[in-house]
Amino acid sequence: MVDDEQLRSGDTNAPAGSTPSAGSEAPARTENPAEAEASHDAQAPAGTETTAGAAATAPVEEQPKTPVLGDVLLAIEELWPESLAEQWDAVGPVVGRPTAEVQKILFAVDPTADVITEAIEWGADLLVTHHPLLLKPVNSVATSSFKGDAVHRLIENGCALVTVHTNGDSAVGGVSDVLADALGLQDVRPLSPADNGLPEEGIGRVGELAVARTLGEFAEQVFSILPAVAGGVKVAGDRNGIIRSVAVCGGAGDSLFDQVRASRADVYVTADLRHHPASEAREGTVEGRPYLIDVSHFGSEWLWLTPASAALDNVLTDQGYRVEVKVSVTNTDPWDFVLTPG
Numbered sequence: 001m002v003d004d005e006q007l008r009s010g011d012t013n014a015p016a017g018s019t020p021s022a023g024s025e026a027p028a029r030t031e032n033p034a035e036a037e038a039s040h041d042a043q044a045p046a047g048t049e050t051t052a053g054a055a056a057t058a059p060v061e062e063q064p065k066t067p068v069l070g071d072v073l074l075a076i077e078e079l080w081p082e083s084l085a086e087q088w089d090a091v092g093p094v095v096g097r098p099t100a101e102v103q104k105i106l107f108a109v110d111p112t113a114d115v116i117t118e119a120i121e122w123g124a125d126l127l128v129t130h131h132p133l134l135l136k137p138v139n140s141v142a143t144s145s146f147k148g149d150a151v152h153r154l155i156e157n158g159c160a161l162v163t164v165h166t167n168g169d170s171a172v173g174g175v176s177d178v179l180a181d182a183l184g185l186q187d188v189r190p191l192s193p194a195d196n197g198l199p200e201e202g203i204g205r206v207g208e209l210a211v212a213r214t215l216g217e218f219a220e221q222v223f224s225i226l227p228a229v230a231g232g233v234k235v236a237g238d239r240n241g242i243i244r245s246v247a248v249c250g251g252a253g254d255s256l257f258d259q260v261r262a263s264r265a266d267v268y269v270t271a272d273l274r275h276h277p278a279s280e281a282r283e284g285t286v287e288g289r290p291y292l293i294d295v296s297h298f299g300s301e302w303l304w305l306t307p308a309s310a311a312l313d314n315v316l317t318d319q320g321y322r323v324e325v326k327v328s329v330t331n332t333d334p335w336d337f338v339l340t341p342g
């Protein structure tokens with residue numbers, strides 16, 4: 001397990017979120033949500049030192065090795081153990097031989113056709129995505145389905161595919177940890193602790209702001225750290241209400257309302273809030289809290305990609321391997337524009 005501070009020190013390199021404009025104009029969709037590339041620092045392992053008087057012996061420098069997929073899978077397991085995944089989930093390798101060499105690794109939220117094209121054009125040997133390509137069992141990978149076509153394109157182009165989903169959510173330095181960190185939360189703890197993990201592992205996070213602020217100010221902060229997507233950010237609650245404690249859950253989080261209420265958070269930041277859970281949560285508030293901030297599912301998880309790719313790079317580098325890691329620049333938020341009153 002990578003040290004929390006190691007992950008948190010990773011620059012999340014969030015793309016410049018657009019500043020909320022006057023009125024309710026939605027931010028323009030960006031073609032390049034990710035400017036960031038977690039560049040590999042090719043640190044060779046320390047070479048052996050020559051001893052005094054052994055000048056004739058040239059120092060032997062151990063060259064970085066190229067890992068095979070099996071080596072990378074072990075590093076992924078170290079960072080995001082499969083035991084942390086939810087029971088309904090499908091994580092781990094999807095495509096690829098464990099003996100295949102891996103030099104280039106691309107990280108993305110979704111294994112969409114555009115992301116796979118990006119991986120192939122970059123020459124990736126491995127695509128690591130947060131969302132599974134094959135969550136439900138399938139009977140065929142015929143190319144007549146887009147999922148079958150994706151499997152074929154990956155295999156034909158020598159690109160492996162690995163899913164790091166709810167194990168990546170739950171782990172220290174996971175999706176919600178990164179979101180909490182980007183919002184400057186302190187004393188961060190899980191909303192729903194992991195059954196099989198450390199006390200700091202689990203789904204969602206709750207923490208405190210260093211300085212209390214209004215819901216309106218906080219919503220603008222949330223907007224500013226996320227990639228620009230068509231849907232923007234939706235808020236329920238009094239714009240002038242004061243926020244101190246914040247609950248977050250990257251991705252769809254409307255199954256955690258009981259835990260959010262128990263945490264007494266002033267506001268809950270998550271994605272994909274449906275009408276009924278959100279409406280009932282608003283009906284059951286105490287003095288208007290928890291307020292709700294509904295963000296892009298893609299955006300809330302995209303923040304994790306840069307520190308995750310840096311963490312995998314660090315683990316492999318520490319083991320004497322050299323790889324090149326990169327974060328996808330494809331915006332896989334499915335929405336293109338919104339219409340709003342005013």
Ligand SMILES: [Zn+2]
Nearest residue numbers: 251252297301
């Ligand atoms: Zn998700």
